[in-house]
Structures are given as C-alpha cells and as structure tokens.
Amino acid sequence: MFEDWRILILFCVATSLAGVRACPPECTCFQEVPSVQCNTPTLDHVPMGIPTNTTLLQIKGTELREIKKGDLTGLPLLKTLYLFDNKLQTIEVGAFDDIPAIQTIEMGSNQMSDLPPGLFRGCGELQSVVGDGNRITRIQVGVFNDLPNLQVVRLGNNRIETIEVGAFSNLSNSIVFSLENNHIREIRKGVFRAPQGATQIQLQNNNISVIEPGALSAFSKIYMLLLDNNALSTLTGALQGLDNAEIISIESNQIVALAENTFQGLHKLRRLDLSNNQIGAITGQVFANLSSLNFLDLHNNKLVRMDSPLPGGIGQVLLSSNMLSEVPPLSGALDTLDLSHNPLQSLVQGQFSHIPSITTLGLSGIKYFIEKGTIDAGVFAGLGRLGTLNLADNRLTRVPSEALGKINQLDTLNLSGNEITTLHPSDFVNQTTIMTLNLSGNNLTSVPENVLDKLSRIQEINLSGNPIVYVGPRAFRGEQLFMVHLDHTKLRIIDGTAFNESVEVKSLRLNNNYLQFLPGGIYEPLTFYGDLMELEDMTNNPWKCDCQMYEYAQYVRTPAASALTTLECAGPGNLTGQILRHVPLDALKCDCSHFSSPKIETEGSSPSVPIGHGAVLKCKVTACPEAAVIWTTPTGVSLTSDSQHPGLSVLSDGSLVVVSASSEDSGTYSCMAVNYLGKATATVNLRVTNEPQVTTDVATTSTGPTEGSTTRPTEGSTTGPTEGPTEESTTIPTEGRTTRLTEGRTTRPTEGGTTESDEESTTKTTTGIGTSPYDSQSTAPDTNTSDRAKVSMWATFPLMFTYAVMFFLM
Secondary structure, three states: OOOHHHHHHHHHHHHHHHOOOOOOOOOEEEEOOEEEEOOOOOOOOOOOOOOOOOOOEEOOOOOOOOOOOOOOOOOOOEEEEEEOOOOOOOOOOOOOOOOOOOOOEEEEOOOOOOOOOOOOOOOOOOOOOOOOOOOOOOOOOOOOOOOOOOOOEEEOOOOEEEEEEOOOOOOOOOOOEEEEOOOOOEEEEEEEEEOOOOOEOOOOOOOOEEEEEOOOOOOOOOEEEOOOOOOOOOOOOOOOOOOOOEEEEOOOOOOOOOOOOOOOOOOOOOEEEEEOOOOOEEOOOOOOOOOOOOOEEOOOOOOOOOOOOOOOOEEEEEOOOOOOOOOOOOOOOOOOOEEEOOOOOOOOOOOOOOOOOOOOOOOOOOOHHHHHHHOOOOOOOOOOOEEEOOOOOOOOOOOHHHHHHOOEEEEEOOOOOOOOOOOOOOOOOOOOOOEEEEEOOOOOOEEOOOOOOOOOOOEEEOOOOOOOOEOOOOOEEEEOEEEEEEEOOOOEEEEEOOOOOOOOOEEEEEOOOOOOOOOOOOHHHHHOOOOOOOOOEOOOOOOOOOHHHHHHHHOOOOOHHHOOOOOOEOOOHHHOEEEHHHHHHHHHOOOOOOHHHHHEEEOOOOOOOEOOEEEOOOOOOOOOOOOEEEEEEOOOOOOOOOEEEEEEOOOOOOOOOEEOHHHHHOEEEEEEEEEEEEEEEEEEEEEEOOOOOOOOOOOOOOOOOOOOEEEEEEOOOOOOOOOOOOOOEOOOOOOOOOOOOOOOOOOOOOOOOOOOEEEEEEHHHHOOOOOOOOOOOOOOOOOOOHHHHHHHHHHHHHHHHHHHHHHHOO
C-alpha cells in the first residue's frame, strides 16, 4: 500500500515539473514573479518553451518582425505582454487566441502599418492596448469592439488618417483614448458608439477639420477633451452631449466665430482654451450657459470686439495679443486678467477698481501706454490685492513710481522690454513687498548704490539684456535676495562690494558680458558662512589673466570657492584657453614699470558749443595696469568704448564725443577710470548755447583723497612698508569692506623693478576695485591718429557745412 502512494506522489511531481518548462536560451526567467525577458538583439522569433506559468513576457529591442498564430500557445496565465522597440510589422489574427488572461498588450515603437479586425478577439480581460510610435494609417471596424474591460487605448505618434464608423463601440469601461500626433482628418458620427466610458479623449496635433454634430456625444462621462493644433474652423455641434466635460482645449485651430449655442449644456465646464485661433468678435450670450467656468483663454486671436458677458464666478481671463481697443465687460470676481498687447485707446483712473479681487494683471504692450511713454497715476487705484503686475514692452522711459504707489501688496513686477535708462532712489520707495523684479531688456547702463534699498523682501532681480557697463558699491541689498541676472549686458566693471549687503545670493549670472577681471573679494560675502554658490555662470567674457586677476585667482583656490565654475582665460596669448584656477600665480603679470591707480586729466575739453555742433570732453588717464574708462552723462547714462548710444561715443583715448549737441546735453559729465588698484573720477561741465563757439580750458573736479596702505614688493627688491607717502603713491580705501590690502598679506613682485607703496595719495577717488578695458589699448594715455581724425571730423563738420552753405549762397 505504501509503495502505491509513493508511486502516485512521484507521478504527480513529475507531471507538475513537466508542465513548467525550462527557460529558453534566448531569455532570462524569473521565478518569484513568473516573468520572462527575451531581449537578445538578434532574436527574430518568439522563443519556444517559455514556462507555462509565465504571467509577464517581454520581448524588447530585437529583430522580431511578426507574431504568428500559435506563437503564444501554452501561456494560459499570461497577463502582460511587452513587445515594444522591435521591428514588428505583422500580428496575425488569432495570435492572441491562446492567452485568454491577457490584460495589457504594449507594442509601441515598431513598424506596424495595420491592426486587422479581430486581432483582440477572445481577449475579454484586456484592459490596455498601447501602440504608440508605429506606422498605422487607419483604424478599422472590428479592432476595438466588444471589449468590456478595455480602459486604455494609446495609438499616438502613428500615421492614422481615417477612423471607420463603428471602430470604437461597446467600450463601457474605457477611460482614455489617446490618438494625438496623427493625421486624422475628421471625426464622423458613429466612430465612437455608445456605450463609451472614457473620461479623457486626446486628439491634439492632428489634421481634424470636421467633427460631425453628435460625433462625441457617446462620451457621457467625459472629463477632458483635447483638440489642440488641428484645423477646425467651426465648433457647431461638435461639443454636443459632453455634459460632464470640465476641461476643453481647442487652441491653435482656425476657428473664426462662436455661435450662441456652441457651449450649450456644458454646465460643468471649468476650463476653456480657445487661444491661437482666428476669432474676430464674441457677441450675444455665448458664455451664458457656462455657470462653472473659472478659466477662459482667448489670447492670440483677432478679437476687435468682445461684448458677451462672462459668467459671474469666472476667475481667470486671458485676452492678450488681440485687437481690442476697449476694455471688455469684466466680472467683478476676477483673480487674473491679461490684456497685454492690445491697442487699447484709453485706461482711465480707477479703470479696474470694480474688480478689487485681481491678484494678477497683465498690461504689457498697451498702445495707450506706448504713445504716452508713461502710466497715469490712478490707473491701478482700488487694486489692493494686486500681487503680480506685467508692464513689459510699453516703451516706458522711467519706472512709473506714482502709479505703482497705489499698490501696496505687489510681489512680482515685470518692467522688461521698456526704454528705462536710469533708476532713481525714489522709484521703489513704496514697494517694500516686491520679491521678483524684472528689468531685463531696457536701456539701463548702470546699477547705482541705494536704488534698490527699499526692496527689503526682494528675492530675484533680472537685469539681463541691458547695456549696463558698471555695477557700483553695495548695489544689491536685501537679506532674502537669492538670484541676480546680469547676463548679456556690456558690463565692464563690477565693484568688489556689490554684494556686501546681499549675502544670501546663491544664483548669479554674469555670462556674455565684457568683464576682464573680478575683484578678489567679490564673492567673499556670499561664502562667508561656508555656503557655496548653487548656480553661477561667468562664461563668454574676455577674461584677461594678468595681474588684475591675481587676487581673484588666489580666492578661487580656497575651499570656499571650490563650487565656483571654472573661468577660462581669453588672454594674454600664452594663457588663452587655460583655466584660471590652474594658472600659476606668478604667471599673472602686467607689463608695468610702475604700478599705479588711475589719474585723470581733463584739459582740452569743450566748455561750451553752439547747438548742433560737436563737442569733445577729455579724460586722459594715466594708470598701470591700464584702466577702463566710464563716462556718465547729466541724464545718468553710463558709457564705455563698447557702448552704442545715439549721438555719443567714447574713444579709445578716453574722450567722449557729443556728435551734435542739443540743449539737453548741457550739464556736468563724470569720467571714471578704474583698474584693480583703485578708481578716479573727474567732472567736466558742458554748456550748449546759441552763441558762437569759444575755445577755453575747463576746470575739473574730482573726489577727495582716500585712506589705507599696503606695500607691494618689486622684482628683486626687499619688501616692507614705506615710511610715508611718496610723490607717485596711490591710496587704496578699505572703508566698509574687506579689501585685498590686509595687514601681513603676502606681497608679489612687479615686473618693472620698482616698488609700489599703497600709502600713496591721489586727488581722484580710488576704491581698490576696477578692470582693464575690452580693447587693451582703450585707455592709452595718448590719442591715436584715427581717434584724432574722428574727433576732428565730428567737431568741425557743422562749421564746415555752414561755410559751404554760405559759399553757395554767394
């Protein structure tokens, strides 16, 4: 009896083991979750002998071209079949007959051009079909029919042009139809036959020009319909029956008009996007039925008129880039309104006061502002909750501080793309709550001290795309300032104390400027507590790796600077292309017989000129290494030889040419010269009159002496402090910051053999921070021949022209 039982047990075990096949050699089998992966690149067939208990089969990245009937025999438990990224062209009808438990079939990224009717017959448990990225051109009747458990159909990125009537029918549990990025031309009534359970239909990026009335009405449970980037010119009847839809997006089509019944029955619709169409006018009660509408996007149409009243509870309305000449009727509950880039003829005082709930307002590119060049003081009256204001592209010549003064909770201000030339201390006096300030793309030429003082909560400042040449001491302030954009400017000089009052800056963009050196301690305040810069970009600057970079080169070798990006030398020749951090310190030299901070002479300047005549203001600089020269006009415009400003030009010898003087050019001009040892300033007065031109010398002024002392040794000399000031000495200030001149610092030799003492003095202002110009000859002491020719030409042309006219009249 016992022997009989043992024989029976052995027979059952043997039978069971026989049913679980060994793993095919082309595959990898996993026992814990019965799955098989057959990803051999040369595989061109479905392997034989796959274990019968397999629930997941993956064939990926192979040469497999077809699946025949019988290839999947003996896999009654298979639930998931992955066939993506092969060269599959054909799947025979009946190939899936032997996998009745199948739930998911993914066959994306293959070469199939057709799905034959009956392909999924017998797959009563099928829930998901994914066929993205094939070459399918049509969907026939009989492919997706009578699949009661099907939830997802994804056939995006194919070449589908037509969908036959009845192609999708009796799919009561469907959730998503994803047919985007195809060539579908029309949706005919009956393509989707009831019952349809789908809540999302994705038909964007096709060529659909027609949706027959009622074609989508089978989707009684729909939540979202996407029809973006098609060719629809009308919506008549297209949205019938979508009573449960909450999101409809039909942007970038060719819709020209909206009928009053277009949105009939869409009582649950919350978001409607009709942007980038051709709608010219909206009148009547078009939106009357949309009681739940919260978001309406009509930007970039051709709207000249919009009289249709909006639902009372709507929160966001986007009407930018249209042709509206008047502000349309607006709901008093609006949260967001964008009217940017419309030819509005007028914006009166208190224009939006009946909408006190607005928190975001877009008024960029408004014709009324552009023509006035300013913004009336009362336009924003009553907007006590306004937090974001866009005023870009309005040709504003200064910050509209009076109008902004009516807003007391502003946190984001966009003034980009205007024509603001200078910033004044009073510009942001009442804007203590601003956190993001965008001034990019204006005509700002400098960032002076104290202008941004009142922005105590500022976190981000964008000054990119301005012709800024100079960033002054302590220009950036604010305990919360985190991000500064100073890229794509003409920046030549950035003061070493620029960030002393904004120690939390962790993102700084200085790329694509004209910087040649950085002060040694410029980043020290930003790493004082050991915090490293999270993002800084200093690429595409003409970095000159000479003595002016010596102190910064020392700094980047310290642990605090380890996270800073590498800085590549643009010169001099033997160091071009090298990384500053790797350049030996003794290679950072300047060809100076005696090192000195700048000294300025202004003799020979034009004190007065008649209107229409040219004037030359002199700024002869003596310095080694050479200094960059920055002129500032009476209107606050700062210029270097790299600047391109109408009617003004800085020559390579430092002179400023006023091409044709007008009365607005009268006033005091300031010349500043900067190298790493310090800076000097001098002023020149110009008077523009109607009287004959008089040539006399002009008196110049400069700031007072500075303090501080440190001795730099010369090559072959003994270093040590001097006894006192010498005739050729230069004073370097240390007030208010840690400078390069600290007691006990290791000094470095110069090349000329003379010893320079920093206990020297000058009658010009020096600060221990500066740069050499983009053109290495731009601050040469003597005017070169070409510059003299240009000066002579501009200065004498008006007089020569007058003589010529007089001769002709005689």
